Amino acid sequence: MKVLGIGADGRGHAYARMLAQSPLVTQIIWTPGNAGIGSEVVQKSGLPVWCFNVGVEDIDGLLALAEYERPDVTVVSPENSIIAGIADRFEARGFRIWAPNQKAARLEGSKAFAQKFMERYGIACPKGNFFTNPFIAFGYADALNWNCAVKADGPCYGKGVTVCRDEIKARWAICEALIKRKFGKAGDTIVIQELLEGNELSLHFLCDGKTTLCLQSSVDYKKESDHKDARNTGSMGAYSPDPSLSDEELASIASGIINPWTKGCESEGINFKGILFPGVMRTAEGPKVLEFGVRGGSPEMETHLVRLETDLMEIILATLEQRLDRLSLVWKPVVSVCVVMASPGYPGAYEPGKLITGLSIVEKMPNVKVFHMGTKRGDDGRVYTDGGRVLGVTAWADTLQNARVRAYDAVREITFEGGQYFRKDIGGPPLWD
Numbered sequence: 001m002k003v004l005g006i007g008a009d010g011r012g013h014a015y016a017r018m019l020a021q022s023p024l025v026t027q028i029i030w031t032p033g034n035a036g037i038g039s040e041v042v043q044k045s046g047l048p049v050w051c052f053n054v055g056v057e058d059i060d061g062l063l064a065l066a067e068y069e070r071p072d073v074t075v076v077s078p079e080n081s082i083i084a085g086i087a088d089r090f091e092a093r094g095f096r097i098w099a100p101n102q103k104a105a106r107l108e109g110s111k112a113f114a115q116k117f118m119e120r121y122g123i124a125c126p127k128g129n130f131f132t133n134p135f136i137a138f139g140y141a142d143a144l145n146w147n148c149a150v151k152a153d154g155p156c157y158g159k160g161v162t163v164c165r166d167e168i169k170a171r172w173a174i175c176e177a178l179i180k181r182k183f184g185k186a187g188d189t190i191v192i193q194e195l196l197e198g199n200e201l202s203l204h205f206l207c208d209g210k211t212t213l214c215l216q217s218s219v220d221y222k223k224e225s226d227h228k229d230a231r232n233t234g235s236m237g238a239y240s241p242d243p244s245l246s247d248e249e250l251a252s253i254a255s256g257i258i259n260p261w262t263k264g265c266e267s268e269g270i271n272f273k274g275i276l277f278p279g280v281m282r283t284a285e286g287p288k289v290l291e292f293g294v295r296g297g298s299p300e301m302e303t304h305l306v307r308l309e310t311d312l313m314e315i316i317l318a319t320l321e322q323r324l325d326r327l328s329l330v331w332k333p334v335v336s337v338c339v340v341m342a343s344p345g346y347p348g349a350y351e352p353g354k355l356i357t358g359l360s361i362v363e364k365m366p367n368v369k370v371f372h373m374g375t376k377r378g379d380d381g382r383v384y385t386d387g388g389r390v391l392g393v394t395a396w397a398d399t400l401q402n403a404r405v406r407a408y409d410a411v412r413e414i415t416f417e418g419g420q421y422f423r424k425d426i427g428g429p430p431l432w433d
């Protein structure tokens with residue numbers, strides 16, 4: 001089978017890696033890819049993954065590429081392609097594509113839509129409302145005692161949410177979005193939710209429009225550091241599985257979140273084919289959804305995929321052919337940890353184009369895989385930083401502690417010209433000062 005992959009991120013690299021190992025796949029082309037994706041080789045044919053230069057939101061360009069290359073299956077990583085409606089456009093031209101359609105993507109593309117959807121179908125979630133007028137928004141935040149989460153309605157790569165615990169911060173967050181237009185169009189509308197207390201759980205579900213299958217659990221680290229006022233990022237690391245997830249809790253997530261979500265999709269004619277990724281907060285009243293992703297999280301997906309024994313292409317085909325009810329997933333009995341290495345300055349401004357060294361040393365380490373999140377290969381053949389989050393250094397072992405030691409051993413071999421930033425506490429207390 002020939003696969004067209006879309007994306008330049010770490011999750012895309014993980015998909016490319018797993019598909020390159022599939023006995024069903026003979027050729028992979030990718031766009032725009034990154035230095036890591038372009039280094040993968042398809043095991044069955046020995047062909048390298050070939051990268052093109054079409055952007056992830058250029059749906060016309062992506063369709064033209066598909067028309068020319070005629071892939072058997074297209075695999076989409078980034079949410080912006082999904083939100084831009086790539087699935088509908090590809091399916092209309094007869095291409096099989098592993099991505100939810102645009103109607104389904106509104107669950108991620110608009111937090112206001114998602115909030116109302118959750119309320120309409122009784123999905124356990126925080127109380128919330130949406131606003132375009134800052135003064136009305138102040139009033140709502142005041143009524144919540146200023147303990148609230150202020151969220152840009154549109155997608156902002158994990159940076160559109162401000163958690164507020166006092167009046168000054170809440171007013172500031174509302175002004176930044178609605179008056180200073182910090183998020184541009186994505187912040188034309190904001191959602192304000194009551195602030196929930198608890199710890200978070202990342203869960204992924206495979207959906208084929210008929211069956212919803214729990215993929216895996218993980219714990220991710222959204223903040224740039226463990227400081228209570230630290231900024232949110234796209235995530236600085238994760239480990240999988242979450243050992244605290246019990247069958248009872250999973251059952252309560254099924255009854256309070258997944259079952260009403262399925263009913264809601266049925267009522268609204270949403271045929272969801274792909275990955276549903278609810279961000280769940282464990283509160284004193286039980287699990288509640290903070291937001292929905294319509295694709296895998298990153299680096300959560302990286303931590304899941306290194307543990308997956310089942311062929312990823314089998315999973316994709318089962319989703320597209322609506323036979324998830326007959327699929328059983330096999331997982332390696334290991335724990336995985338991903339440490340994100342970022343450009344200094346991220347999640348704020350950072351300088352790309354810094355030389356990365358040490359990757360060849362890490363390549364030889366057992367049970368370690370570096371997924372490229374923001375890299376490019378220079379004309380000199382070397383690998384350079386090309387994003388805020390640059391590498392997802394992923395390791396697996398029999399225990400969480402062994403996996404973290406392995407991941408951090410690898411991290412310490414890698415340097416970016418001018419410095420790198422990463423959290424030292426992914427999966428437990430810092431291993432060194």
Ligand code: AMP
Binds near residue numbers: 148163290291
């Ligand atoms: P989201 O993109 O909506 O998942 O928000 C990003 C992060 O902000 C979440 O992972 C939480 O840490 C935090 N957050 C979002 N909404 C809330 C909420 N209603 N209460 C508490 N924390 C929240």
